[in-house]
Amino acid sequence: MADPNKIQIIGIGDNGFDGLAPRVRLLIEEADLLIGDERTLALVPSVKAQRLPVGSSLDEAVAAISQSPQKKIAVLASGDPLFYGLARFLCERLGKDRFHVEPHVSTMQMAFARVMESWEEAYLTNLANYAFERVVERIRTAETVGLFTTEDCPPNKVARALLQKKIDYFLAYVCENLGSPDERVTQGGLPEIASQEFAPLNVMILVRQHDAPDRAADPTRLRLFGNPDDAFVQSTPKHGLMTPAEVRSMALAEMNLQADSTVWDVGAGSGSVSIEAARLAHRGTTYAIEMDSDDYLLIQENAKRFGVPNVVAVLGKAPEAWSDLPDPDSVFMEGSGREISRLVDLAFQRLNAGGRLVANVGSIENISDVHQVLNRRADQVHVWMINVARGTYQLERVRFDALNPTFLLSAGK
Numbered sequence: 001m002a003d004p005n006k007i008q009i010i011g012i013g014d015n016g017f018d019g020l021a022p023r024v025r026l027l028i029e030e031a032d033l034l035i036g037d038e039r040t041l042a043l044v045p046s047v048k049a050q051r052l053p054v055g056s057s058l059d060e061a062v063a064a065i066s067q068s069p070q071k072k073i074a075v076l077a078s079g080d081p082l083f084y085g086l087a088r089f090l091c092e093r094l095g096k097d098r099f100h101v102e103p104h105v106s107t108m109q110m111a112f113a114r115v116m117e118s119w120e121e122a123y124l125t126n127l128a129n130y131a132f133e134r135v136v137e138r139i140r141t142a143e144t145v146g147l148f149t150t151e152d153c154p155p156n157k158v159a160r161a162l163l164q165k166k167i168d169y170f171l172a173y174v175c176e177n178l179g180s181p182d183e184r185v186t187q188g189g190l191p192e193i194a195s196q197e198f199a200p201l202n203v204m205i206l207v208r209q210h211d212a213p214d215r216a217a218d219p220t221r222l223r224l225f226g227n228p229d230d231a232f233v234q235s236t237p238k239h240g241l242m243t244p245a246e247v248r249s250m251a252l253a254e255m256n257l258q259a260d261s262t263v264w265d266v267g268a269g270s271g272s273v274s275i276e277a278a279r280l281a282h283r284g285t286t287y288a289i290e291m292d293s294d295d296y297l298l299i300q301e302n303a304k305r306f307g308v309p310n311v312v313a314v315l316g317k318a319p320e321a322w323s324d325l326p327d328p329d330s331v332f333m334e335g336s337g338r339e340i341s342r343l344v345d346l347a348f349q350r351l352n353a354g355g356r357l358v359a360n361v362g363s364i365e366n367i368s369d370v371h372q373v374l375n376r377r378a379d380q381v382h383v384w385m386i387n388v389a390r391g392t393y394q395l396e397r398v399r400f401d402a403l404n405p406t407f408l409l410s411a412g413k
Contacts (some may be wrong), residue, residue, distance in 0.1 A: 007065060009087045011104030014201070016043035016181040024102050028074050035061050058086070062093050068098040079106030086202035091179050108146050111203035113177040114185050122146050123392070127153045132161055138392060140167050141230055145206040155204045159194035168292040169212035174198050184411045206332045224305065225252050225276040227390045232272050233301050243273055243334065244403055245386045247360060252276055254382070254410040255330040256356045260284045262326050266318050266333035267291075267344060270318065271299035271311065278308040285310050286324050291317040327352050334360035341369035348377045367407050376412035 008027045013019050019026070023157050028034065031049045034041060038053045054060040065073060080103040082088035087101050112119040122144040125135050132153055139145050139162070142158050149155055155174045158252045162170070165253045167190075171301040174186045176199040179187065186196065222231070229242055243251070251273065257263065261281040265274040265288045274288035288299045288311055303311040318333075331347045332339070340361060348357050387408050389400035 006100040007090075007098055008072075008102065009081045009090065009099055010074055010102045011079050011081050011106075011202070012043055012076055013079065013107075014043070014177060017045055019179070023057045026066060027102070028076075030072055031072045031074035032071040033064065033068055034076060035064060035073065040076045040078055049074070052363075062390070064107065065090070065094060065098075073403070079104055083108065085300070096280060107175075107178050107201075107203050111173070113148065114175050115173045115205055115207075117144060117205065119144070119146060127158075132158065136161070136165060137228070137230060138208065140165070142206075143208045143402055145170070146203075147204040147206070149202055149204050153201050154200075155198050155202060155321070156194050156196055158204060159190040163190050163194060164406050169209050170206040171209060173201050173207070175205070176202045178203065185253065195217050200289070205319055212345075223266070224279050225249055227272075227276065229272070232270055232275070233298055233305065234270050236251065242258055243271060243360060244349070244388065244406075246403075247386055247406055247408065248273055248385065249367045250278065250334055251358045251360060251408060252280065254356065254358045254408070255332060257281045260282070261329040262352075263287065264289060264322060264328040264331045264333075264347065266322070266347060267333065267335055268299055268313075269295050271295075271302045271313070274299060274311050275302050275306045277309055277330070277332070278303070278311045281307065281330075282310065284329075285312060285326075287312050287314050287322070287328075289316065289318055289321045291315070291321070306340045318343050322347075322350070328408055329355045331355070331357040332360070335358075335364075336362055338369065341365055344370050345373045346412070348374065348413065353413055356410060356412045361407050361409070362404065363407075367409065369374055370409050374409060375413040378413065382410045 010024060010027060014245055028044055029047055033052060033053060034049045035052045039357060041051050041053055044132035050063050051398050052210050061075065077086040081101055082103060083106045106122060123138055123142040124146040127146040128150045130150060137378055141311060147158065159172060170190060171192045172188060172190055174193060176184045226245050229245055234242060257277060257280045259282060261284040263277045263281055263284065263286040265277060265286060268274045268290045278286040290296050290299060292316060296313055299313040326351050329352050331351060333343060333347065340359065344357065344359050351357055361367055371381055371383060385405060387405050389402040391398050392401055
């Protein structure tokens with residue numbers, strides 16, 4: 001029940017005043033002051049209240065509320081004021097206890113309902129607040145995306161920009177004028193959307209085609225190591241199968257690489273550790289050992305993309321695959337199950353004096369097994385549990401997506 005002594009923040013849809021519940025309409029009718037952008041204020045009929053249109057700067061609304069302590073105030077916002085951010089902004093500036101929120105169904109929520117897609121795991125952003133170039137890499141790796149577009153960056157422009165970056169694996173929906181008599185939903189591939197015009201009021205939804213892999217980001221201004229995961233060509237969009245950049249950076253530091261090191265990367269996958277080890281050990285040779293033929297080809301492709309001819313892809317299963325390789329100065333391996341501890345033991349025996357072995361494992365059981373092996377072979381074993389959460393933007397908010405915890409073990413010979 002609304003407290004009449006509080007400032008009312010009211011969500012309103014494109015169907016305007018008539019689409020509100022009677023008790024919510026009454027809150028507007030009894031207000032002395034209505035605050036909102038011009039389009040939202042135009043959705044309500046003439047009432048006795050004074051109207052204060054505010055633009056993109058919400059400081060005007062804060063000032064008006066602060067200067068009118070005795071007035072009944074209603075702040076009008078599109079859809080759900082908490083989802084879109086207006087209510088959050090005002091509550092942070094003036095305190096939650098001064099407000100009461102009456103939400104309406106947001107246009108983003110309506111859009112996902114129209115296309116029958118879940119939005120609980122979707123990446124949502126507003127192109128009015130964040131430039132397309134700032135969010136495109138997050139779109140690249142997402143499964144589902146919801147975009148509030150703008151007149152400067154409409155759906156056709158978004159589609160063309162994605163295609164230019166070779167992000168062509170999304171089915172797109174453009175939901176126009178939701179809740180209005182002229183509501184329309186257009187479905188198509190990005191080339192189709194790029195060639196059409198749409199009403200200014202729209203939400204764009206992108207749904208990744210089933211099992212479509214990411215396109216690697218443009219490899220310009222590459223780092224020596226710690227490059228973003230999406231800079232590498234991968235066999236699957238599931239990033240859990242690649243050594244994350246943060247873990248990769250720490251592992252490379254522990255490998256004690258020198259310019260002329262001989263490196264083994266055992267179970268190299270798509271080769272992210274191999275490529276960056278080769279960039280650091282630029283006068284040495286890095287052997288990327290991988291038993292999967294598809295990943296073996298990806299290692300070669302990534303080595304070419306990064307310009308590291310000193311990466312040698314080796315197709316085969318360890319330990320047989322390394323039998324003819326020169327003894328290493330540095331070894332990196334990751335895996336699970338009992339096999340990892342056996343391979344660590346065999347690889348450590350081949351390690352040159354003064355060399356280091358680093359193992360990345362994903363379970364407590366593997367830590368115990370690998371630690372026992374290394375403890376028998378080395379004077380000191382270092383162990384880390386690595387927890388990483390990456391900040392991502394959801395509309396105007398920063399949230400953190402946690403990566404799976406992982407464990408790193410390192411020992412020198």
